[in-house]
Amino acid sequence: MPLDNIFAEMLERVRAANEALIAAGVLPSGIDQSRVTVEPPRDAAHGDMATNAAMVLAKDASRKPRDLAEMIAERLRADTLVDRVEVAGPGFINLTLRPAAWIDALQAALKLGGDYGRSDIGADMPVNVEYVSANPTGPMHIGHCRGAVFGDALANLLVFSGFKVTREYYINDAGVQVDLLARSAFLRYREALGENIGAIPEGLYPGDYLKPVGAALAAEYGDSLAKQSEVSWLPLVRDKAVVMMMAMIRADLAALNVKPDVFFSERSLIWGGEDQVGATIESLRQRGYVYEGRLPPPKGAPADDWEDREQMLFRSTAFGDDVDRPLKKSDGSYTYFASDIAYHRSKLERGFRELIDVWGADHAGYIKRMQAAVAALSDRSAGLDVKVVQLVKLLRAGEPVKMSKRAGEFVTLREVVDEVGRDAVRFMMLFRKNDAVLDFDLVKVLEQSRDNPVFYVQYGHARAQSVFRNARAAFADLPQDIAQLTGAADLARLSDPAELALMRQIALYPRVVASAAAAHEPHRIAFYLFDLASEFHALWTLGNASPHLRFIIQNDRQLTEARLVLVQGVATVLASGLALLGVEAPNEMR
RNA sequence: GCGCCCGUAGCUCAGCUGGAUAGAGCGCUGCCCUCCGAAGGCAGAGGUCAGGGGUUCGAAUCCCUUCGGGCGCGCCA
Incomplete structure (x- = not known):
């Protein structure tokens, strides 16, 4: 029986044991088992898994936790996967599994290959992940990079x-x-037409990247635009510039291997006389969330031009926001917030019930009002989770890299990718919680050492492939596809503690994926992979001092085959996890 | 002034949505290895989880509060 998620399986078995106790009248019927968990304990001395079942159920059962634990433990002792059951501490039930259980889990991993860890907990629910959303006014810089990678990896995970x-x-x-x-x-x-334009005025975009736009306009329109007034040339120039900027941004994203499915234009909300922003406001008004009123002036940041006026407001305080928010500017046009509500309404109308926005740290203050808007529009039936990605501090060998937006001399995403490679960028952007500030050192990410997690994890995969190459040299008739060994090999030969530890780590993967997806935290995958690679490298290193623990044993083909299966398990999971992060799993390091 | 995020070993950070004696890497100390099974190994020291209070069988984790750092605070997006 393949155990594609051994923790989920044991949780089922614990629940079944509790059901049996209900049938026996020990536990009251209808007792809430939702808080029962099965987890790997921090301390290995506590076995392979621990369940809190007795402690969580004790109160409802009107029994002492430890007494109840003994009763549950008694049932679990009969389980075929379980070797030892102990009640410990305040009422934990510690389970030690038979080696056969871990072998089953390893076999499941190989059988499923790239699908190992995949699940259907999403039940095909439509989820919209919006990320990057940089203004189309120039190339992407390093600040955009983290959100792009985070959003992409989170989408993979989901x-x-x-x-x-x-x-x-x-x-x-x-x-x-x-x-x-x-x-x-x-x-x-005008410059492309031969005019000397001098310095770009303050407030405009000075970067050279606009020169091709000027040239394209000159090629398309000749000097005809130069004679027109701004009102007539501006829409033409703007459209051309936005299209060319978006092409550049797409190329920048492609350098990171980020490919959004949908590019949604803000202006499309008000195209062709169809005012979706107005319609959205109307829809909110019908629900009673729009009114004309006055706002108190903001404190602390005194605005000299503050004008106390009656304005159109969204009642976001009805959904936990601190103050109601304006929908129209003093000139009568919509605020950015108003069109952003319309945009999120479009997502709801397209059938999404779960929305995820990935924003930069400077937008954090915007979360409550947007969640309020989504709640109002969907009558609280849809959820918006906003993931804030914090600043990236770019370093070179510990020294901060200067990045000034002035004169267009910011560090572009492209420069960084060209310098250190896509894999290093992607992995490091995910090797930190999204809401913590991230140091990115251009020198460190290229080091070939354990200090550099990108290298360490990729090297794990490459090393596994190297084992297979060497194994084929040692045993010429090994199958090309190592996974074919799974059925034939005698995996009971894998009995060393270090080998079992590695199997446990492999068995953990589906659980890590599920929790990372549920929490919207792709960094958990990155940390898990680092741990798995560490265990693998550790076992390899044992072979230095203890040759009998090497993967390839010349005079014991059976043992070699069993170990190759284990190595294949490691390679499978490393490749799978790296794929979720969008990072290559190389066959050799260069 | 208000809101949000952060505060865990000397440094950089994990901590699985409330579990047991709080972990890893770097650095430090001491041994070992340094014949490409190269891109090191083993061991050790190091903590008031910023401080205080609360919730309960149990708190780094949840609530309140104080301190410190970051971000933001109609008519930018």
């Missing part, structure tokens, strides 16, 4: 867990920023 995922990029192409972009591009256009 797909793997059975959700129906749409990856989405929101193009902010409707505000003042893109008008500034158009004016900047217009200067480059």
